Amino acid sequence: xxxxxxxxxxxxxxxxxxxxxTATAEALHMTPSAVSQQLANLAxxxxxxxxxxxxxxxxxxxxxxxxxxxAEAVFEQLERAxxxxxxxxxxxxxxxxxxxxxxxxPALVVPAVRALREAHPGVTVRIREAEAxxxxxxxxxxxxxxxxxxxxxxxxxxxxxxxxxxxxxxxLDLALPPDHPLATAxxxxxxxxxxxxxxxxxxxxxxxxxxRACETAGFSPHQGHSASGWTAIxxxxxxxxxxxxxxxxxxxxxxxxxxxxxxxxxxxxxxxxAVRRGGETGRAVTRVLEALREAAAAPGHxxxxxxxxx
Numbered sequence: 001x002x003x004x005x006x007x008x009x010x011x012x013x014x015x016x017x018x019x020x021x022t023a024t025a026e027a028l029h030m031t032p033s034a035v036s037q038q039l040a041n042l043a044x045x046x047x048x049x050x051x052x053x054x055x056x057x058x059x060x061x062x063x064x065x066x067x068x069x070x071a072e073a074v075f076e077q078l079e080r081a082x083x084x085x086x087x088x089x090x091x092x093x094x095x096x097x098x099x100x101x102x103x104x105x106p107a108l109v110v111p112a113v114r115a116l117r118e119a120h121p122g123v124t125v126r127i128r129e130a131e132a133x134x135x136x137x138x139x140x141x142x143x144x145x146x147x148x149x150x151x152x153x154x155x156x157x158x159x160x161x162x163x164x165x166x167x168x169x170x171x172l173d174l175a176l177p178p179d180h181p182l183a184t185a186x187x188x189x190x191x192x193x194x195x196x197x198x199x200x201x202x203x204x205x206x207x208x209x210x211x212r213a214c215e216t217a218g219f220s221p222h223q224g225h226s227a228s229g230w231t232a233i234x235x236x237x238x239x240x241x242x243x244x245x246x247x248x249x250x251x252x253x254x255x256x257x258x259x260x261x262x263x264x265x266x267x268x269x270x271x272x273x274a275v276r277r278g279g280e281t282g283r284a285v286t287r288v289l290e291a292l293r294e295a296a297a298a299p300g301h302x303x304x305x306x307x308x309x310x
Contacts (some may be wrong), residue, residue, distance in 0.1 A: 097126075
């Protein structure tokens with residue numbers, strides 16, 4: 001198999017375009033002798049003559065023209081590669097793998113992906129749904145490039161492996177059956193519901209969040225039913241089987257459930273993004289983080305307040 005050399009092929013191509021060795025040398029900032037030497041070396045490597053005398057000048061042989069016909073496809077592909085690398089360096093191209101908990105996918109990640117398609121179509125996002133704590137395991141293992149989780153489930157901000165980026169403060173609203181006495185009360189509180197059966201998961205982050213919110217309000221919630229999916233929880237609330245706390249950005253409209261805002265002093269959860277330390281300097285990752293911040297700050301976002309930029 002012939003030994004191809006891109007640089008020498010470029011010299012041959014320039015000679016075809018400029019016509020003389022001297023003009024080729026000027027265009028490539030070389031000496032004429034260096035041009036002749038490089039082309040002689042290429043001919044030896046390929047095993048065919050590339051130049052022939054034509055009066056006081058040289059011209060390309062049929063073999064040289066054949067070589068350049070095939071080399072053009074290589075040059076075209078290299079141009080494409082240069083353009084792709086330049087776009088990558090500008091943050092206009094690249095793939096970012098995002099691990100996100102379930103409610104963050106429709107509320108934050110999908111709007112961010114839609115915005116990126118418009119503004120930076122060369123940036124591709126691959127989503128992997130993962131529980132809040134598991135997202136950090138995926139990030140540490142290199143299986144995702146960016147993790148979305150709850151701050152309560154995240155490693156310490158002092159963890160040297162990660163850089164954390166606050167995204168959103170999401171209020172927890174009270175879900176009540178429509179005929180509940182507090183469904184139309186002027187300012188319901190968690191304490192008003194201390195004796196009610198509560199619906200939340202048997203373990204995991206949502207169980208911890210519900211228990212912590214109720215205990216902060218001064219009581220330990222009685223778990224009437226256990227469920228981890230919002231659809232199941234809301235269905236049971238609608239049936240009058242109990243009450244629940246629902247994060248605002250997870251609450252899909254449901255005619256048979258009344259959602260009550262617990263006010264500025266009500267419980268919240270904090271949504272945060274994280275990358276491996278140093279990963280925040282990657283241009284494509286930066287684009288995704290910007291899109292997530294914009295999704296969190298968008299008017300009409302179902303969640304609460306976007307976190308301030310650090």
